[in-house]
Amino acid sequence: MEDVLRSLGFLCLGSRMKRIGEQLQADTQRVLDRLDMRIQSSQYPLLAALDRLGPLPVGELAQSLGIAQPGVTRSVALLAELGLVEVNPSQDDQRRRIVSLSRNGRRLVDQAKREIWPSIENAVADLCADLSGPLLGQLAAIEDRLAATPLYRRAENAKVAAS
């Protein structure tokens, strides 16, 4: 069965990148499921942003993640519900709400940085190893490699190799 998106090349590059991104996120989710936290892979960038940049108001968080503000508002509400972030009004501007990692959030991020993120990074780096040349060719190679060996298996191998 012909892969139409692939055949159409540049014309549907947006749909194609979205499709690859979704698959990567889904595969990553399977690796992250080893942590007992019931948290979606898409929430980790927000936690990582707070880890890297420290407490931030909602708007700047959105900007640093490259997504629209309502998405951040919703994610923050979810993570606050789970007790992973805290939200405090800014002292000098009552409109701003400063988001920061809670004690549990800090613990989760530290654990992830130690135990999980390196495997994921290695797995994705392995997936993209030795890629070169035109973009469309690299994307096709990624799709083919993912189909041959899913990401979570690459993560396992990386773990074994590291141990």
Added chain:
Amino acid sequence: MEDVLRSLGFLCLGSRMKRIGEQLQADTQRVLDRLDMRIQSSQYPLLAALDRLGPLPVGELAQSLGIAQPGVTRSVALLAELGLVEVNPSQDDQRRRIVSLSRNGRRLVDQAKREIWPSIENAVADLCADLSGPLLGQLAAIEDRLAATPLYRRAENAKVAAS
């Protein structure tokens, strides 16, 4: 403001590709809006699949587009509502529902192939021109180029250049 997804590199490649794909789709939408059809850019791959492969049952359509079957069911319902596709039960298997371009759908696809798709393809090709080297670098270049000159402007230029 630091772009966290970019800083995280391979770790958040999925989120990042999804983000780029969404931006490309949104930009493409602006080009497509010149056609009077009120149809989202994400519907065009389905129409293009029917154009390339001819009438197909729902399941094979999903497979050729690389998305899950319920997504196709919904898109087909939408496009049928708009009168762009027709759905007929298969004669030899009552479970299969064969999707095909309607007269209007055929006309829209022909028009798009003539008037719009070439500009989009050129614009995206222009966006990705001369890219080489590692994937992450190419993605960063795409993001930078998109920020500098949005896709719809590249499509205009391509049109002018072609005329």
Added chain:
DNA sequence: TCGTGTTATATATCAAGTTATCGATATGCG
């Protein structure tokens, strides 16, 4: 100081993907 305009966030709604599940039709074996 009061009103006007701006900014920060929240809320509502939409889009398009996902998984899980159900009902209906085929298929195939005893």
Added chain:
DNA sequence: CGCATATCGATAACTTGATATATAACACGA
């Protein structure tokens, strides 16, 4: 033939992005 199983597509519920708009707080000029 009849029943168990498999397959196809529809539906429901959820996720995560978007845009548009409402609300609340700030800032500034008359």
